[in-house]
Amino acid sequence: MTAIAVRTNLEARAVEELERSFRGELVRPGEPAYDERRKVWNGSIERFPALIARCAGVADVIAAVRFARDSGLAVAVRGGGHSFPGLSVCDGGLVIDLGPLKGIRVDPEARTARAQAGVLLGELDRETQAFGLAVPSGIVTHTGVAGLTLGGGIGWLMRKHGLTIDQLLAADVVTADGELVRASETENPDLFWGLRGGGGNFGIVTEFEFRLNPLDPTVLAGPIFWPMSESASVLRFYRDWIAEAPDELMTIVVHRKAPPVPFVPPDLHGELVVGVALCYAGPVEDGERFVRPLRKFGSPVLDLCEPKPFLAHQGMFDPSFPHGWSYYMRACDVAELTDEVIDITVDHSLRIRSPLTAFPIWQRGGAAARIDEQATAFNGRGAGYSFNVTAVTESAEGFDEEREWVRNFWSALAPHHTSVYVNFLMDEGDERIRQAYGAEKYDKLKALKRRYDPDNFFRLNQNIKP
Numbered sequence: 001m002t003a004i005a006v007r008t009n010l011e012a013r014a015v016e017e018l019e020r021s022f023r024g025e026l027v028r029p030g031e032p033a034y035d036e037r038r039k040v041w042n043g044s045i046e047r048f049p050a051l052i053a054r055c056a057g058v059a060d061v062i063a064a065v066r067f068a069r070d071s072g073l074a075v076a077v078r079g080g081g082h083s084f085p086g087l088s089v090c091d092g093g094l095v096i097d098l099g100p101l102k103g104i105r106v107d108p109e110a111r112t113a114r115a116q117a118g119v120l121l122g123e124l125d126r127e128t129q130a131f132g133l134a135v136p137s138g139i140v141t142h143t144g145v146a147g148l149t150l151g152g153g154i155g156w157l158m159r160k161h162g163l164t165i166d167q168l169l170a171a172d173v174v175t176a177d178g179e180l181v182r183a184s185e186t187e188n189p190d191l192f193w194g195l196r197g198g199g200g201n202f203g204i205v206t207e208f209e210f211r212l213n214p215l216d217p218t219v220l221a222g223p224i225f226w227p228m229s230e231s232a233s234v235l236r237f238y239r240d241w242i243a244e245a246p247d248e249l250m251t252i253v254v255h256r257k258a259p260p261v262p263f264v265p266p267d268l269h270g271e272l273v274v275g276v277a278l279c280y281a282g283p284v285e286d287g288e289r290f291v292r293p294l295r296k297f298g299s300p301v302l303d304l305c306e307p308k309p310f311l312a313h314q315g316m317f318d319p320s321f322p323h324g325w326s327y328y329m330r331a332c333d334v335a336e337l338t339d340e341v342i343d344i345t346v347d348h349s350l351r352i353r354s355p356l357t358a359f360p361i362w363q364r365g366g367a368a369a370r371i372d373e374q375a376t377a378f379n380g381r382g383a384g385y386s387f388n389v390t391a392v393t394e395s396a397e398g399f400d401e402e403r404e405w406v407r408n409f410w411s412a413l414a415p416h417h418t419s420v421y422v423n424f425l426m427d428e429g430d431e432r433i434r435q436a437y438g439a440e441k442y443d444k445l446k447a448l449k450r451r452y453d454p455d456n457f458f459r460l461n462q463n464i465k466p
Protein backbone atom coordinates (compact mmCIF):
# COMPACT_ATOMS: atom_id res chain seq x y z
CA MET A 1 0.00 0.00 0.00
CA THR A 2 1.39 3.45 -0.83
CA ALA A 3 1.24 6.50 1.37
CA ILE A 4 -1.14 8.22 -1.06
CA ALA A 5 -3.60 5.30 -1.01
CA VAL A 6 -3.54 5.39 2.79
CA ARG A 7 -4.27 9.10 2.95
CA THR A 8 -7.59 8.83 1.15
CA ASN A 9 -8.94 6.22 3.58
CA LEU A 10 -9.19 8.50 6.57
CA GLU A 11 -11.64 11.34 6.89
CA ALA A 12 -9.75 14.60 7.22
CA ARG A 13 -12.57 16.09 9.32
CA ALA A 14 -12.32 13.42 11.99
CA VAL A 15 -8.57 13.92 12.25
CA GLU A 16 -8.98 17.67 12.54
CA GLU A 17 -11.39 17.16 15.38
CA LEU A 18 -8.91 14.91 17.20
CA GLU A 19 -6.18 17.46 16.57
CA ARG A 20 -8.09 20.27 18.25
CA SER A 21 -7.56 18.86 21.72
CA PHE A 22 -4.49 16.65 21.11
CA ARG A 23 -1.43 17.83 23.04
CA GLY A 24 1.07 15.65 21.17
CA GLU A 25 1.69 15.39 17.46
CA LEU A 26 -0.42 13.80 14.72
CA VAL A 27 1.59 12.67 11.73
CA ARG A 28 -0.18 11.97 8.44
CA PRO A 29 1.05 10.29 5.26
CA GLY A 30 2.90 12.74 3.05
CA GLU A 31 4.05 14.95 5.94
CA PRO A 32 7.83 15.46 6.34
CA ALA A 33 8.01 13.46 9.60
CA TYR A 34 5.89 10.55 8.33
CA ASP A 35 8.64 8.27 7.00
CA GLU A 36 10.81 8.74 10.08
CA ARG A 37 7.93 8.16 12.49
CA ARG A 38 6.62 4.98 10.86
CA LYS A 39 10.05 3.31 10.94
CA VAL A 40 10.55 0.61 13.54
CA TRP A 41 13.78 -0.96 14.76
CA ASN A 42 13.61 -3.93 12.35
CA GLY A 43 14.49 -2.47 8.95
CA SER A 44 12.95 -5.43 7.13
CA ILE A 45 9.49 -4.15 8.17
CA GLU A 46 7.91 -1.49 5.95
CA ARG A 47 4.34 -0.43 6.75
CA PHE A 48 2.19 2.63 6.04
CA PRO A 49 -0.24 3.63 8.80
CA ALA A 50 -3.11 6.03 8.07
CA LEU A 51 -2.16 8.15 11.08
CA ILE A 52 0.49 8.24 13.80
CA ALA A 53 -0.62 9.72 17.12
CA ARG A 54 2.44 10.70 19.17
CA CYS A 55 0.92 11.01 22.61
CA ALA A 56 2.09 13.67 25.09
CA GLY A 57 0.08 12.33 28.03
CA VAL A 58 -2.61 9.97 29.24
CA ALA A 59 -5.35 12.23 27.88
CA ASP A 60 -3.89 11.85 24.38
CA VAL A 61 -3.80 8.06 24.75
CA ILE A 62 -7.47 8.04 25.78
CA ALA A 63 -8.38 10.36 22.90
CA ALA A 64 -6.48 8.18 20.42
CA VAL A 65 -8.22 5.00 21.63
CA ARG A 66 -11.64 6.63 21.32
CA PHE A 67 -10.78 8.04 17.90
CA ALA A 68 -9.76 4.59 16.65
CA ARG A 69 -12.98 3.08 18.01
CA ASP A 70 -15.13 5.71 16.30
CA SER A 71 -13.31 5.50 12.99
CA GLY A 72 -12.98 1.70 12.98
CA LEU A 73 -9.21 1.85 12.52
CA ALA A 74 -6.95 -1.02 13.54
CA VAL A 75 -4.57 0.07 16.30
CA ALA A 76 -0.86 -0.63 16.66
CA VAL A 77 0.67 0.44 19.99
CA ARG A 78 4.26 1.57 20.01
CA GLY A 79 6.51 1.73 23.05
CA GLY A 80 10.16 1.42 22.03
CA GLY A 81 9.39 0.04 18.54
CA HIS A 82 11.53 -3.09 19.06
CA SER A 83 9.01 -5.83 18.34
CA PHE A 84 10.96 -8.33 16.20
CA PRO A 85 7.99 -8.84 13.82
CA GLY A 86 7.19 -5.10 13.81
CA LEU A 87 3.89 -5.33 15.67
CA SER A 88 4.05 -1.67 16.66
CA VAL A 89 3.37 -0.39 13.15
CA CYS A 90 0.55 -1.31 10.76
CA ASP A 91 -0.76 -0.74 7.26
CA GLY A 92 -3.72 1.61 7.02
CA GLY A 93 -4.44 1.84 10.76
CA LEU A 94 -3.59 4.10 13.67
CA VAL A 95 -0.24 3.92 15.45
CA ILE A 96 -0.60 5.04 19.06
CA ASP A 97 3.00 6.07 19.66
CA LEU A 98 3.96 6.41 23.33
CA GLY A 99 7.55 7.44 22.51
CA PRO A 100 7.24 10.99 23.88
CA LEU A 101 6.16 9.70 27.35
CA LYS A 102 9.63 9.87 28.91
CA GLY A 103 8.90 10.61 32.57
CA ILE A 104 10.93 8.67 35.17
CA ARG A 105 10.77 9.24 38.90
CA VAL A 106 13.04 7.34 41.28
CA ASP A 107 12.31 7.25 44.99
CA PRO A 108 15.62 6.11 46.49
CA GLU A 109 14.17 5.88 50.01
CA ALA A 110 11.24 3.68 49.09
CA ARG A 111 13.35 1.95 46.40
CA THR A 112 10.71 2.35 43.73
CA ALA A 113 10.69 3.90 40.28
CA ARG A 114 7.90 5.07 38.02
CA ALA A 115 8.56 4.95 34.31
CA GLN A 116 6.25 6.16 31.56
CA ALA A 117 5.57 4.04 28.50
CA GLY A 118 8.07 5.69 26.14
CA VAL A 119 11.08 5.10 28.37
CA LEU A 120 13.91 2.98 26.97
CA LEU A 121 15.97 0.57 29.06
CA GLY A 122 19.11 2.73 29.03
CA GLU A 123 17.12 5.75 30.21
CA LEU A 124 15.69 3.88 33.18
CA ASP A 125 19.11 2.43 34.09
CA ARG A 126 20.68 5.90 33.96
CA GLU A 127 18.21 7.24 36.52
CA THR A 128 18.23 4.25 38.88
CA GLN A 129 22.01 3.70 38.82
CA ALA A 130 22.49 7.27 40.04
CA PHE A 131 21.33 5.83 43.39
CA GLY A 132 23.07 2.43 43.13
CA LEU A 133 19.74 0.80 42.25
CA ALA A 134 18.38 -1.08 39.23
CA VAL A 135 15.33 -2.71 37.70
CA PRO A 136 16.39 -5.98 36.05
CA SER A 137 15.63 -5.52 32.35
CA GLY A 138 17.09 -6.46 28.98
CA ILE A 139 20.50 -6.30 27.32
CA VAL A 140 20.14 -3.60 24.64
CA THR A 141 19.66 -0.06 25.92
CA HIS A 142 17.44 1.19 23.09
CA THR A 143 14.71 -1.45 23.73
CA GLY A 144 11.41 -0.15 25.13
CA VAL A 145 10.61 -0.74 28.79
CA ALA A 146 6.93 -1.14 27.87
CA GLY A 147 6.97 -4.03 25.41
CA LEU A 148 9.80 -5.77 27.25
CA THR A 149 8.01 -5.61 30.60
CA LEU A 150 4.65 -6.71 29.23
CA GLY A 151 6.26 -9.85 27.79
CA GLY A 152 8.33 -10.65 30.90
CA GLY A 153 11.80 -9.12 30.64
CA ILE A 154 14.93 -11.27 30.75
CA GLY A 155 18.42 -9.86 31.15
CA TRP A 156 21.69 -9.59 33.07
CA LEU A 157 20.10 -9.30 36.51
CA MET A 158 17.30 -11.86 36.26
CA ARG A 159 19.20 -14.68 37.95
CA LYS A 160 19.90 -12.41 40.91
CA HIS A 161 16.61 -10.49 41.15
CA GLY A 162 14.07 -12.10 38.81
CA LEU A 163 12.38 -10.94 35.62
CA THR A 164 11.36 -7.33 34.97
CA ILE A 165 7.73 -8.28 35.74
CA ASP A 166 8.82 -9.67 39.10
CA GLN A 167 9.64 -6.07 40.09
CA LEU A 168 6.40 -4.62 38.79
CA LEU A 169 4.34 -3.13 41.60
CA ALA A 170 1.60 -1.44 39.60
CA ALA A 171 0.62 -0.17 36.17
CA ASP A 172 -1.72 2.53 34.85
CA VAL A 173 -3.70 1.12 31.95
CA VAL A 174 -5.98 2.68 29.34
CA THR A 175 -8.51 0.01 28.42
CA ALA A 176 -10.18 -0.69 25.10
CA ASP A 177 -13.09 1.53 26.26
CA GLY A 178 -10.73 4.43 26.80
CA GLU A 179 -10.97 4.24 30.61
CA LEU A 180 -7.92 4.60 32.87
CA VAL A 181 -7.55 1.83 35.45
CA ARG A 182 -4.79 0.82 37.81
CA ALA A 183 -3.53 -2.71 38.15
CA SER A 184 -1.61 -4.07 41.14
CA GLU A 185 -1.82 -6.97 43.61
CA THR A 186 -4.78 -5.17 45.24
CA GLU A 187 -6.39 -3.24 42.35
CA ASN A 188 -7.70 -5.33 39.45
CA PRO A 189 -5.39 -8.20 40.41
CA ASP A 190 -6.59 -10.34 37.49
CA LEU A 191 -5.46 -7.66 35.06
CA PHE A 192 -2.18 -7.30 36.96
CA TRP A 193 -1.58 -11.03 36.54
CA GLY A 194 -2.24 -10.82 32.80
CA LEU A 195 -0.07 -7.75 32.21
CA ARG A 196 2.92 -9.65 33.54
CA GLY A 197 3.58 -11.69 30.40
CA GLY A 198 0.35 -11.24 28.43
CA GLY A 199 1.76 -8.40 26.29
CA GLY A 200 -0.40 -5.59 24.94
CA ASN A 201 -3.57 -7.69 24.86
CA PHE A 202 -5.46 -5.98 27.68
CA GLY A 203 -4.85 -2.28 27.27
CA ILE A 204 -2.25 0.43 26.88
CA VAL A 205 0.02 0.82 29.86
CA THR A 206 0.88 4.48 30.28
CA GLU A 207 3.05 4.15 33.40
CA PHE A 208 4.84 1.34 35.24
CA GLU A 209 5.84 1.32 38.89
CA PHE A 210 8.80 -0.91 39.74
CA ARG A 211 10.54 -2.11 42.87
CA LEU A 212 14.27 -1.30 42.75
CA ASN A 213 17.13 -3.58 43.75
CA PRO A 214 20.54 -2.51 44.98
CA LEU A 215 23.28 -2.84 42.37
CA ASP A 216 26.81 -1.54 42.78
CA PRO A 217 27.53 0.68 39.75
CA THR A 218 30.74 -1.33 39.09
CA VAL A 219 30.35 -4.93 37.98
CA LEU A 220 32.69 -7.57 36.59
CA ALA A 221 31.40 -7.96 33.05
CA GLY A 222 32.18 -8.49 29.39
CA PRO A 223 32.85 -11.26 26.87
CA ILE A 224 35.66 -13.79 26.48
CA PHE A 225 36.15 -15.20 22.95
CA TRP A 226 37.59 -18.39 21.42
CA PRO A 227 37.82 -19.41 17.76
CA MET A 228 34.55 -21.00 16.70
CA SER A 229 36.48 -24.13 15.74
CA GLU A 230 36.79 -24.67 19.52
CA SER A 231 33.09 -24.06 20.17
CA ALA A 232 32.21 -27.72 20.84
CA SER A 233 34.75 -27.99 23.66
CA VAL A 234 34.07 -24.46 24.96
CA LEU A 235 30.33 -25.20 25.20
CA ARG A 236 30.92 -28.51 26.97
CA PHE A 237 33.21 -26.83 29.47
CA TYR A 238 30.81 -23.90 29.85
CA ARG A 239 27.81 -26.12 30.57
CA ASP A 240 29.65 -27.92 33.39
CA TRP A 241 31.17 -24.71 34.74
CA ILE A 242 27.85 -22.85 35.07
CA ALA A 243 26.16 -25.82 36.74
CA GLU A 244 27.56 -24.39 40.00
CA ALA A 245 26.99 -20.73 39.14
CA PRO A 246 25.70 -18.44 41.88
CA ASP A 247 22.67 -16.25 41.14
CA GLU A 248 24.99 -13.25 40.79
CA LEU A 249 26.39 -14.70 37.58
CA MET A 250 24.50 -14.38 34.32
CA THR A 251 25.99 -15.49 31.00
CA ILE A 252 25.09 -15.29 27.34
CA VAL A 253 26.90 -17.33 24.68
CA VAL A 254 27.32 -15.61 21.33
CA HIS A 255 28.36 -17.10 17.99
CA ARG A 256 29.31 -14.62 15.27
CA LYS A 257 32.05 -13.26 13.03
CA ALA A 258 34.28 -10.90 15.02
CA PRO A 259 33.32 -7.33 14.12
CA PRO A 260 35.83 -4.74 12.86
CA VAL A 261 35.66 -2.53 15.96
CA PRO A 262 38.63 -0.88 17.72
CA PHE A 263 38.74 -3.25 20.70
CA VAL A 264 38.97 -6.35 18.46
CA PRO A 265 42.50 -6.96 17.07
CA PRO A 266 42.55 -6.56 13.25
CA ASP A 267 43.67 -10.17 12.63
CA LEU A 268 40.39 -11.37 14.21
CA HIS A 269 38.08 -9.17 12.11
CA GLY A 270 35.62 -11.34 10.19
CA GLU A 271 36.78 -14.58 11.86
CA LEU A 272 34.14 -16.93 13.27
CA VAL A 273 34.28 -16.80 17.08
CA VAL A 274 32.34 -18.06 20.07
CA GLY A 275 32.08 -15.79 23.09
CA VAL A 276 30.80 -16.15 26.62
CA ALA A 277 29.57 -12.74 27.73
CA LEU A 278 28.93 -12.41 31.44
CA CYS A 279 27.88 -10.06 34.17
CA TYR A 280 28.58 -10.72 37.84
CA ALA A 281 26.09 -8.73 39.93
CA GLY A 282 28.02 -8.96 43.19
CA PRO A 283 31.44 -8.10 44.63
CA VAL A 284 34.01 -7.91 41.81
CA GLU A 285 36.53 -10.10 43.73
CA ASP A 286 33.96 -12.90 44.07
CA GLY A 287 33.24 -12.66 40.39
CA GLU A 288 36.95 -12.78 39.49
CA ARG A 289 37.31 -15.95 41.54
CA PHE A 290 34.36 -17.68 39.88
CA VAL A 291 35.32 -16.62 36.36
CA ARG A 292 39.00 -17.70 36.62
CA PRO A 293 38.50 -21.29 35.34
CA LEU A 294 36.60 -20.03 32.29
CA ARG A 295 39.40 -17.58 31.48
CA LYS A 296 41.92 -20.40 31.69
CA PHE A 297 40.00 -22.79 29.47
CA GLY A 298 41.54 -23.45 26.04
CA SER A 299 43.16 -20.50 24.30
CA PRO A 300 40.90 -17.46 24.36
CA VAL A 301 41.65 -15.06 21.53
CA LEU A 302 40.17 -12.05 23.29
CA ASP A 303 39.25 -11.38 26.92
CA LEU A 304 37.21 -8.23 27.46
CA CYS A 305 35.84 -9.23 30.87
CA GLU A 306 36.79 -6.60 33.45
CA PRO A 307 35.33 -4.41 36.19
CA LYS A 308 33.30 -1.70 34.50
CA PRO A 309 30.25 0.50 35.07
CA PHE A 310 27.05 -1.51 34.76
CA LEU A 311 25.76 1.26 32.46
CA ALA A 312 28.67 0.67 30.06
CA HIS A 313 28.07 -3.07 30.13
CA GLN A 314 24.36 -2.57 29.38
CA GLY A 315 25.38 -0.80 26.16
CA MET A 316 27.77 -3.56 25.06
CA PHE A 317 25.38 -5.17 22.54
CA ASP A 318 23.94 -1.87 21.23
CA PRO A 319 26.27 -1.62 18.21
CA SER A 320 25.44 -5.22 17.19
CA PHE A 321 21.71 -4.53 16.93
CA PRO A 322 21.23 -0.98 15.62
CA HIS A 323 17.99 0.43 14.19
CA GLY A 324 17.33 -0.12 10.51
CA TRP A 325 19.24 -3.30 9.69
CA SER A 326 17.26 -6.36 8.58
CA TYR A 327 16.56 -8.91 11.30
CA TYR A 328 14.86 -12.28 11.40
CA MET A 329 14.72 -14.46 14.47
CA ARG A 330 13.35 -17.78 15.61
CA ALA A 331 13.55 -18.65 19.26
CA CYS A 332 13.17 -21.65 21.51
CA ASP A 333 14.04 -22.74 25.01
CA VAL A 334 15.86 -25.99 25.70
CA ALA A 335 16.19 -27.82 29.00
CA GLU A 336 19.89 -28.58 28.74
CA LEU A 337 22.94 -28.12 26.57
CA THR A 338 23.21 -31.79 25.80
CA ASP A 339 25.98 -33.05 23.52
CA GLU A 340 23.43 -33.24 20.73
CA VAL A 341 22.22 -29.64 21.24
CA ILE A 342 25.84 -28.49 21.30
CA ASP A 343 26.67 -30.37 18.10
CA ILE A 344 23.67 -28.87 16.29
CA THR A 345 24.66 -25.42 17.53
CA VAL A 346 28.26 -25.72 16.40
CA ASP A 347 27.37 -27.27 13.06
CA HIS A 348 24.99 -24.42 12.17
CA SER A 349 27.07 -21.63 13.69
CA LEU A 350 29.99 -22.55 11.45
CA ARG A 351 27.68 -21.79 8.52
CA ILE A 352 26.99 -18.17 9.49
CA ARG A 353 27.55 -16.10 6.36
CA SER A 354 26.63 -12.53 7.21
CA PRO A 355 29.36 -10.52 8.98
CA LEU A 356 26.56 -9.03 11.13
CA THR A 357 24.71 -12.16 12.25
CA ALA A 358 25.14 -12.66 15.99
CA PHE A 359 22.91 -14.88 18.04
CA PRO A 360 22.60 -15.26 21.81
CA ILE A 361 22.05 -18.37 23.90
CA TRP A 362 20.81 -17.19 27.29
CA GLN A 363 21.52 -18.96 30.55
CA ARG A 364 18.28 -19.10 32.53
CA GLY A 365 17.51 -20.22 36.09
CA GLY A 366 18.32 -18.38 39.33
CA ALA A 367 15.79 -16.15 41.12
CA ALA A 368 13.52 -15.88 38.04
CA ALA A 369 13.09 -19.65 38.03
CA ARG A 370 12.22 -19.88 41.73
CA ILE A 371 9.06 -17.78 41.42
CA ASP A 372 5.88 -19.81 41.12
CA GLU A 373 5.11 -20.49 37.45
CA GLN A 374 1.44 -19.62 38.07
CA ALA A 375 2.18 -16.26 39.73
CA THR A 376 2.25 -14.38 36.41
CA ALA A 377 1.17 -14.91 32.81
CA PHE A 378 4.82 -15.33 31.75
CA ASN A 379 5.53 -18.94 30.88
CA GLY A 380 8.68 -21.05 30.93
CA ARG A 381 10.47 -20.01 34.12
CA GLY A 382 12.00 -23.47 34.32
CA ALA A 383 13.79 -23.23 30.96
CA GLY A 384 17.47 -24.14 30.97
CA TYR A 385 18.59 -21.97 28.05
CA SER A 386 16.93 -19.68 25.50
CA PHE A 387 18.14 -19.64 21.91
CA ASN A 388 17.51 -16.56 19.75
CA VAL A 389 18.67 -17.75 16.38
CA THR A 390 18.98 -14.38 14.64
CA ALA A 391 19.87 -13.40 11.08
CA VAL A 392 21.27 -9.91 10.65
CA THR A 393 22.12 -8.13 7.40
CA GLU A 394 22.60 -4.45 6.72
CA SER A 395 20.03 -4.36 3.92
CA ALA A 396 17.84 -6.78 1.97
CA GLU A 397 20.96 -8.15 0.26
CA GLY A 398 21.77 -11.62 1.55
CA PHE A 399 18.82 -11.50 3.98
CA ASP A 400 16.86 -14.36 2.39
CA GLU A 401 19.84 -16.76 2.60
CA GLU A 402 20.55 -15.83 6.20
CA ARG A 403 16.85 -16.22 7.08
CA GLU A 404 16.92 -19.70 5.60
CA TRP A 405 19.91 -20.46 7.82
CA VAL A 406 17.81 -19.41 10.85
CA ARG A 407 14.91 -21.65 9.86
CA ASN A 408 17.13 -24.67 9.29
CA PHE A 409 18.98 -24.19 12.56
CA TRP A 410 15.74 -23.73 14.52
CA SER A 411 14.19 -26.83 12.90
CA ALA A 412 17.25 -28.90 13.73
CA LEU A 413 16.74 -27.96 17.39
CA ALA A 414 13.01 -28.84 17.25
CA PRO A 415 13.33 -32.20 19.07
CA HIS A 416 14.80 -30.26 22.01
CA HIS A 417 12.35 -27.34 22.14
CA THR A 418 10.59 -26.87 25.47
CA SER A 419 8.99 -23.44 25.89
CA VAL A 420 9.39 -20.15 24.02
CA TYR A 421 9.45 -16.59 25.36
CA VAL A 422 6.55 -14.64 23.87
CA ASN A 423 8.71 -11.53 23.26
CA PHE A 424 10.95 -13.66 21.05
CA LEU A 425 8.15 -14.78 18.71
CA MET A 426 7.92 -13.58 15.14
CA ASP A 427 4.57 -13.58 13.34
CA GLU A 428 4.15 -17.35 13.85
CA GLY A 429 0.40 -17.86 14.17
CA ASP A 430 -2.13 -18.64 16.91
CA GLU A 431 -0.91 -22.14 17.71
CA ARG A 432 2.57 -20.91 18.47
CA ILE A 433 1.18 -18.21 20.81
CA ARG A 434 -0.79 -20.91 22.59
CA GLN A 435 2.38 -22.98 22.88
CA ALA A 436 4.23 -19.99 24.32
CA TYR A 437 1.74 -19.74 27.18
CA GLY A 438 0.87 -23.41 27.55
CA ALA A 439 -2.76 -24.57 27.30
CA GLU A 440 -3.79 -23.76 30.87
CA LYS A 441 -2.41 -20.23 30.97
CA TYR A 442 -3.66 -19.55 27.48
CA ASP A 443 -7.22 -20.38 28.55
CA LYS A 444 -6.89 -18.13 31.58
CA LEU A 445 -5.59 -15.33 29.36
CA LYS A 446 -8.48 -15.86 26.96
CA ALA A 447 -10.97 -15.43 29.81
CA LEU A 448 -9.18 -12.25 30.87
CA LYS A 449 -9.26 -10.98 27.29
CA ARG A 450 -13.02 -11.55 27.18
CA ARG A 451 -13.33 -9.46 30.31
CA TYR A 452 -11.06 -6.54 29.34
CA ASP A 453 -11.15 -6.52 25.52
CA PRO A 454 -14.06 -8.66 24.25
CA ASP A 455 -13.97 -7.04 20.76
CA ASN A 456 -10.26 -7.70 20.37
CA PHE A 457 -9.63 -4.00 19.87
CA PHE A 458 -5.97 -4.60 20.80
CA ARG A 459 -5.18 -7.28 18.26
CA LEU A 460 -1.93 -6.19 16.62
CA ASN A 461 0.23 -8.04 19.13
CA GLN A 462 0.94 -11.68 20.03
CA ASN A 463 -2.80 -11.94 20.03
CA ILE A 464 -4.94 -13.86 22.47
CA LYS A 465 -8.30 -14.11 20.76
CA PRO A 466 -11.22 -13.52 23.18
Ligand SMILES: Cc1cc2nc3c(=O)[nH]c(=O)nc-3n(C[C@H](O)[C@H](O)[C@H](O)COP(=O)(O)OP(=O)(O)OC[C@H]3O[C@@H](n4cnc5c(N)ncnc54)[C@H](O)[C@@H]3O)c2cc1C
Residues within 6 Å of the ligand: 041, 076, 077, 078, 079, 080, 081, 082, 083, 084, 086, 087, 088, 098, 117, 137, 138, 139, 140, 143, 144, 145, 146, 147, 148, 149, 150, 151, 152, 153, 154, 155, 199, 200, 201, 203, 204, 205, 206, 321, 423, 424, 460, 461, 462
Ligand atom coordinates in the same frame (compact mmCIF):
# COMPACT_ATOMS: atom_id res chain seq x y z
C1 LIG B 1 17.61 -5.35 19.97
C2 LIG B 1 16.64 -6.08 20.87
C3 LIG B 1 17.07 -6.54 22.08
C4 LIG B 1 16.21 -7.21 22.93
N1 LIG B 1 16.65 -7.65 24.13
C5 LIG B 1 15.79 -8.21 24.99
C6 LIG B 1 16.22 -8.57 26.29
O1 LIG B 1 17.37 -8.41 26.65
N2 LIG B 1 15.31 -9.12 27.13
C7 LIG B 1 14.01 -9.30 26.78
O2 LIG B 1 13.23 -9.76 27.60
N3 LIG B 1 13.58 -8.97 25.54
C8 LIG B 1 14.44 -8.43 24.65
N4 LIG B 1 14.01 -8.10 23.41
C9 LIG B 1 12.63 -8.37 23.03
C10 LIG B 1 11.76 -7.21 23.50
O3 LIG B 1 11.43 -7.43 24.85
C11 LIG B 1 10.49 -7.13 22.67
O4 LIG B 1 10.83 -6.93 21.33
C12 LIG B 1 9.61 -6.01 23.18
O5 LIG B 1 8.35 -6.16 22.62
C13 LIG B 1 10.15 -4.64 22.84
O6 LIG B 1 9.39 -3.65 23.45
P1 LIG B 1 9.21 -2.24 22.74
O7 LIG B 1 8.36 -1.39 23.61
O8 LIG B 1 10.53 -1.72 22.33
O9 LIG B 1 8.48 -2.70 21.43
P2 LIG B 1 7.20 -2.24 20.57
O10 LIG B 1 7.51 -2.72 19.21
O11 LIG B 1 6.93 -0.79 20.73
O12 LIG B 1 6.07 -3.05 21.22
C14 LIG B 1 6.07 -4.44 21.24
C15 LIG B 1 4.69 -4.99 21.57
O13 LIG B 1 4.28 -4.51 22.83
C16 LIG B 1 3.08 -3.75 22.72
N5 LIG B 1 3.24 -2.54 23.54
C17 LIG B 1 4.28 -1.71 23.54
N6 LIG B 1 4.09 -0.73 24.45
C18 LIG B 1 2.91 -0.97 25.04
C19 LIG B 1 2.17 -0.34 26.06
N7 LIG B 1 2.63 0.74 26.67
N8 LIG B 1 0.99 -0.86 26.42
C20 LIG B 1 0.52 -1.97 25.82
N9 LIG B 1 1.17 -2.62 24.84
C21 LIG B 1 2.35 -2.13 24.45
C22 LIG B 1 2.99 -3.40 21.26
O14 LIG B 1 1.70 -3.21 20.84
C23 LIG B 1 3.63 -4.57 20.58
O15 LIG B 1 2.72 -5.60 20.42
C24 LIG B 1 14.86 -7.41 22.54
C25 LIG B 1 14.43 -6.95 21.31
C26 LIG B 1 15.30 -6.29 20.48
C27 LIG B 1 14.84 -5.82 19.15
